[in-house]
Amino acid sequence: MNHFNSIxxxxxxxxRGHKLLAELFEKRKSLSYKYEYALDVLDGNDDIIQLLxxxxxxxxxxxxxxxxxxxxxxxxxxxxxxEEINTSYINENIRQVKDEYMLYYLQANSDGERYKYxxxxxxxxxxxxxxxxxxxxxxxxxxxxxxxTEPNYKIKLSKLEVHKQKLTAIQLLIEQTEKLxxxxxxxxxxxxSDEELRAITTQLRLExxxxxxxxxxxxxxxxxxxxxxxxxxxxxEKLRLVKYLRDQYEIKAKSNLVELINNNKATVFESKPSxxxxxxxxxxxxxxxxxxxxxxxxxxxxxxRPSVQIAEVISQDYLNPxxxxxxxxxxxxxKNSFTAGGNHLFDFLMNYxxxxxxxxxxxxxxxxxxxxxxxxxxxxxEKFNRYNEIEYAVVYPK
Amino acid sequence: MxxxxxxxxxxxxxxxxxxxxxxxxxxxxxxxxxxxxxKNNFESLSEYFKAINFVLEKGDEFxxxxxxxxxxxxxxxxxxxxxWIDLIDFFKSFDNSFASGYQVTPSEIAVKISVDxxxxxxxxxxxxVLKLDDKTSYPEIVNKAIDSLIKDGFAEMENEILKxxxxxxxxxxxxxxxxxxxxxxxxxxxxxx
Numbered sequence: 001m002n003h004f005n006s007i008x009x010x011x012x013x014x015x016r017g018h019k020l021l022a023e024l025f026e027k028r029k030s031l032s033y034k035y036e037y038a039l040d041v042l043d044g045n046d047d048i049i050q051l052l053x054x055x056x057x058x059x060x061x062x063x064x065x066x067x068x069x070x071x072x073x074x075x076x077x078x079x080x081x082x083e084e085i086n087t088s089y090i091n092e093n094i095r096q097v098k099d100e101y102m103l104y105y106l107q108a109n110s111d112g113e114r115y116k117y118x119x120x121x122x123x124x125x126x127x128x129x130x131x132x133x134x135x136x137x138x139x140x141x142x143x144x145x146x147x148x149t150e151p152n153y154k155i156k157l158s159k160l161e162v163h164k165q166k167l168t169a170i171q172l173l174i175e176q177t178e179k180l181x182x183x184x185x186x187x188x189x190x191x192x193s194d195e196e197l198r199a200i201t202t203q204l205r206l207e208x209x210x211x212x213x214x215x216x217x218x219x220x221x222x223x224x225x226x227x228x229x230x231x232x233x234x235x236x237e238k239l240r241l242v243k244y245l246r247d248q249y250e251i252k253a254k255s256n257l258v259e260l261i262n263n264n265k266a267t268v269f270e271s272k273p274s275x276x277x278x279x280x281x282x283x284x285x286x287x288x289x290x291x292x293x294x295x296x297x298x299x300x301x302x303x304x305r306p307s308v309q310i311a312e313v314i315s316q317d318y319l320n321p322x323x324x325x326x327x328x329x330x331x332x333x334x335k336n337s338f339t340a341g342g343n344h345l346f347d348f349l350m351n352y353x354x355x356x357x358x359x360x361x362x363x364x365x366x367x368x369x370x371x372x373x374x375x376x377x378x379x380x381x382e383k384f385n386r387y388n389e390i391e392y393a394v395v396y397p398k
Numbered sequence: 399m400x401x402x403x404x405x406x407x408x409x410x411x412x413x414x415x416x417x418x419x420x421x422x423x424x425x426x427x428x429x430x431x432x433x434x435x436x437k438n439n440f441e442s443l444s445e446y447f448k449a450i451n452f453v454l455e456k457g458d459e460f461x462x463x464x465x466x467x468x469x470x471x472x473x474x475x476x477x478x479x480x481x482w483i484d485l486i487d488f489f490k491s492f493d494n495s496f497a498s499g500y501q502v503t504p505s506e507i508a509v510k511i512s513v514d515x516x517x518x519x520x521x522x523x524x525x526x527v528l529k530l531d532d533k534t535s536y537p538e539i540v541n542k543a544i545d546s547l548i549k550d551g552f553a554e555m556e557n558e559i560l561k562x563x564x565x566x567x568x569x570x571x572x573x574x575x576x577x578x579x580x581x582x583x584x585x586x587x588x589x590x591x
Contacts, residue, residue: 268415
């Protein structure tokens with residue numbers, strides 16, 4: 001029944017109730033939108049609710065409100081959020097294009113008429129492409145959702161099977177559409193050589209190719225999901241049987257469990273092994289080992305006190321002081337006697353009578369030592385003399 | 399024969415009846431898994447362990463040891479298998495999808511026990527295998543059940559603060575074990591639905 005006299009009236013009505021409609025649309029899944037909530041949303045304006053109900057935009061069910069199915073579908077389709085995959089829609093479109101528009105086009109007499117049908121064909125073809133792609137997207141999302149959120153295994157499996165059928169239906173439609181534009185209606189496409197039509201068919205073909213490729217992936221996904229669920233439910237079923245026998249204490253007699261377990265040699269069945277290795281004797285003799293023994297002895301509290309072994313007395317011989325004499329050359333004294341004499345240093349040192357016998361090498365060392373120590377007190381001349389292998393500076397006291 | 403330098407660690411874990419799983423949250427264990435998973439390493443390790451009577455077994459995303467000659471006695475093995483069957487049954491009743499990769503907190507299970515009579519019944523059922531008395535509270539039973547899984551290497555603690563646990567890939571070992579139990583068809587028909 002049509003409640004609206006013009007599109008303007010429809011738009012106005014929708015506009016008046018837009019707050020409530022948006023709210024209802026968002027909560028379309030919850031099925032329990034109360035009349036009171038609606039009143040709150042519209043600030044207590046009951047008239048709008050009544051208007052929307054009268055115009056069949058929303059429906060009242062006891063104390064609950066819901067969006068009319070026609071509008072719900074319309075919104076969902078426009079917003080591309082529909083979850084239902086409707087293949088019959090495309091089917092109908094294809095049929096219409098093929099059996100009606102194309103035929104009429106060929107039969108039409110005037111250009112005006114022909115143009116009308118051409119336009120219808122174009123719009124249908126455009127729609128088919130878009131809807132196919134959307135259907136596939138919706139389908140894969142639905143599959144994913146079903147797999148991840150449906151708690152009941154049996155329902156999940158049936159739902160996935162239904163999705164699989166839809167997938168096959170979509171595939172069939174793609175094939176039909178392709179056949180339509182490449183084989184069946186060659187006459188039409190030859191006759192109606194319109195630039196836009198060609199662009200649309202090319203676009204459609206691209207979309208169909210893409211859809212077909214997407215379908216392959218989706219099919220793989222759905223088969224994997226179904227297999228997983230089948231494995232899971234098979235496992236659950238098996239577990240139920242096993243558990244039943246176990247609870248009846250019959251499992252040993254009525255299954256091959258004993259044999260199976262007997263043949264299973266996995267270490268997971270064994271008790272956690274410890275390896276009681278003998279302690280390393282070498283380790284015990286170290287300081288660290290001694291600490292460990294001490295710690296252990298404290299814990300065990302044996303009462304055995306290890307007697308500390310006393311070392312032997314140190315022999316008195318080791319304690320007696322020993323003296324060693326060394327004749328030390330007093331350089332200061334040597335210097336004093338040098339300053340008193342008039343000889344130059346090297347000559348003086350060669351002839352100097354030390355307290356002990358001093359070899360030539362050491363005398364040369366003393367020479368160098370004295371010069372470096374008393375450089376200030378000596379007069380080091382530029383004159384050099386030679387003695388044996390040595391060249392030395394002639395040094396006089398100041 | 400050259401073996402990877404982690405061989406000692408691998409032996410330590412596996413010889414204690416533990417598993418090395420690909421989905422462990424411990425990065426060291428994941429690394430060990432990668433080491434074994436390398437084809438060359440797997441071969442040399444298998445050969446190496448074979449020399450000391452351990453068979454390196456490859457599961458679906460996990461590794462474990464078995465022996466050429468079993469050391470555990472049948473009695474003990476059966477007892478373990480029974481405990482596992484009861485535990486799997488308990489956790490699967492909590493959630494059908496309880497399997498490798500599943501994350502769970504003990505409180506989730508405890509909450510479900512209080513509203514689900516079947517699960518409560520199963521929780522009472524596992525008191526025996528976990529050697530708990532009748533006074534043990536349900537949250538305690540759940541904790542003990544999870545502890546038991548952890549001890550046998552089928553789960554691990556994932557987050558200490560949130561007290562969340564993760565089921566490891568080795569859980570598939572249990573599933574395989576149950577799947578491999580063969581019940582003759584005529585006996586299957588005797589079991590009520």
